[in-house]
Amino acid sequence: MKIDLTDTTSSEINKALVKGRRAVGTPAVGMVLTLVIVTDEENAYDALKAANDASREHPSRTLVVIKRAARFPRDRTKSRLDAEVRVGVDGCTGETLVLRLHGEVSDHADSVIVPLLLPDTPVVVWWPGDAPLDPAKDPLGALAQRRITDLYAVQNPLQALEARVHSYSPGDTDLAWTRLTPWRSALASALDHARTTVTSAAVEAEADNPAAELLARWLGERLRVRTERVASNGPVITAVRLGTADGEIVVERPDGPLATLSLPGQPSRTLALQVRPTSELIAEELRRLDADDMYATILRNRTGEGPN
The missing domain is CATH 3.30.1330 (60s Ribosomal Protein L30; Chain: A;)
Structure with missing residues (x-):
């Protein structure tokens, strides 16, 4: 079932979720985590498809956060939240919310996301494209136990890798590491x-x-x-x-x-x-939600000749 909401609120989205679950007879109790995907329109389809495939192994509530850029400066003051609520569609074994944030609300995505998180379950945030310089200090990243980036998606991957050395926090990982x-x-x-x-x-x-x-x-x-x-x-x-x-x-x-x-x-x-496809990489990362100590050690070993 798919429900489209325009100029909505987190409360209305939750009501739509309940309505969708009742319509398809799908309870929320079987979901094991909340996966937050922070992306743009260009990459949203591929990221969501990978998440849907991974959900067969890890049933989850998937929140796709798309921050829409304002065309004109005056539009920055106009806030609007549009949402697609998907339950039991596109091969997903959980629930999917596609959230498009317009105007000032895009600067406060965490306030939109918090009421939509599954209670008492881990939160994972994934940036399929450009990611914050310090994912753990990002407002959305701060909500997560696990933060996934992808050096393959940035313009200067080795420069971004060095930035990860300085910003690393327990729970950070990267799909370039998962590919190995x-x-x-x-x-x-x-x-x-x-x-x-x-x-x-x-x-x-x-x-x-x-x-x-x-x-x-x-x-x-x-x-x-x-x-x-x-x-x-x-x-x-x-x-x-x-x-x-x-x-x-x-x-x-x-x-x-x-x-x-x-x-x-x-x-x-x-x-x-x-x-391996991205769906397999995401599924592997969702199997562990603790800190990856080896990844942290490798980040610090810049020379490739043992610890500094």
């Missing part, structure tokens, strides 16, 4: 099989790739070796090479969903190492 989970698992498994000491490391990726930078820092932290960054034609990360006294350990993925693992003295094997 299969790589980290593959490399950890390779080292378990090789059982040798790594003396050097290199990450090959397209230039200015934030996930490659985070992977280099992770390798430096875990292996206590300087990690070289090598530019390749991409896409994204194409290979990791670990030098040992017995030869190189190589995980190589030049293109496509499959990678090749080469260990000294052993036949090469094929690994599944595909680029």
Whole structure:
């Protein structure tokens, strides 16, 4: 069921939610969290689709906050809140509220959001595009136990990464880090099989790739070796090479969903190492709502050669 509200209030939106639940027979008690998506019109569709797909694993109330820019200065004084209330539509297993904030109310989005949060459940805020310099101090970010950004969506990802170093607060994470989970698992498994000491490391990726930078820092932290960054034609990360006294350990993925693992003295094997859709990344992040201590450590390790 879909209900459109124009020039409305949080109270009216809650009434529409109750009406929608009664119409489709869907209780709110099965939802485990509130996911707040702060985005613009351009990115709203893709972000909401990813959230709907993730809701199959994590039933939630999804609030999409779209701040509409004023065309003229005088429009800044005209506040209006429009809303779409969706219950049981678009494949979502929870509830979806698409909120468009016009005028001065866009500067006080938290006052609109607070009455719409599920009681006694965690809050996660996700910025699919540009994010605040300090997410934890943002009015919406301050409401959340978990704050998700995406360095892939900004114009200067490595510059934004350095900003994250200074603004990090427990609960912050980034999808560039989440994208590395299969790589980290593959490399950890390779080292378990090789059982040798790594003396050097290199990450090959397209230039200015934030996930490659985070992977280099992770390798430096875990292996206590300087990690070289090598530019390749991409896409994204194409290979990791670990030098040992017995030869190189190589995980190589030049293109496509499959990678090749080469260990000294052993036949090469094929690994599944595909680029995952955003819905899978969000679903992974929603599985844990505590602070990611390793992510915090990697942010501080700027050199890729262990702790400073």
